[in-house]
Amino acid sequence: MTSHSTARPAQRTAATGRGTRVRGTRQAEALSHVLADLPGFSSAQDIHAELRRRGERVGLTTVYRHLQVLSEDGAVDTLRDETGETLYRRCETSAHHHHVTCRSCGRSVEVEGRAVERWAERVATEAGFTDVDHTVEIFGLCPDCARERS
Amino acid sequence: MTSHSTARPAQRTAATGRGTRVRGTRQAEALSHVLADLPGFSSAQDIHAELRRRGERVGLTTVYRHLQVLSEDGAVDTLRDETGETLYRRCETSAHHHHVTCRSCGRSVEVEGRAVERWAERVATEAGFTDVDHTVEIFGLCPDCARERS
DNA sequence: ATCGGTATCGAAAACGGTTTTCAGTGGCTT
């Protein structure tokens, strides 16, 4: 994916004053650009490192704070890697979906499937559970990493 | 860890014909009993607390160590809750499976389903990924907790 | 421009689960 997603619904900040968060500040803008460029899931610390590489001066605390808000707003997806570290990636759709993620480089593809949604709902109901929710993550080697490994 | 690459002769507990693995020590035995009694996923600290409640003197470090080994051996299942804490539960089958877990009390049911296995494999393959793996967790309210809540 | 109020920043400290360290203990074999 190329950068510059432009056509973003835009957060009325400078426009209407009392704006929603994110955007508006130099730090939020810089973070937004990095997120638009990173192709896969990255840790907060990796994102912070990328900001510094670009010459942006943003505190790690600020990175964490923005990622948390973006995550709550559904603008970024999160997942935990095997070490327990939280990884972030810009979200491309507002619909419920899951990810196929490369365990080597973090690149990921958003996928959806009624099959797994139905299955989750069914087995939970059969077990007598209500208010059902689920987490599904698929990991593998992306084409590039698989090629590089052979 | 004390690896020592050489095969560990620590299998002598089995030599006494006592049964499955990890055993032999007072601590391992006590942990085994607690795991057998706990009906759902519990944190290492909860398990440690339960041991103390029963009057067993076992160090928290030892609890972590045994749980890690049991987990690697497939004798206990693990999952991470929303706070990132690792939860443990005795595993009842050696076959690949998933869990429907109560987000209120931790009680859980083991389930399996070819539908979700096939779906995961399919979407990953369609995305060009290889060496595919997946994690699936279903959460909800168990009958008891649902009743209690209304 | 100046002032004041408020949202945001960020370095440093705190937090909390987990792992590592390392001196001691105790079970087994000889």
Place this chain on the structure above:
DNA sequence: AAGCCACTGAAAACCGTTTTCGATACCGAT
């Protein structure tokens, strides 16, 4: 009895993340 060595556990380290709190940036009002 002696020795080997896996096992133990209190204390410290680890490390990602959150909290604290004084500093700074932003903005409207004067």
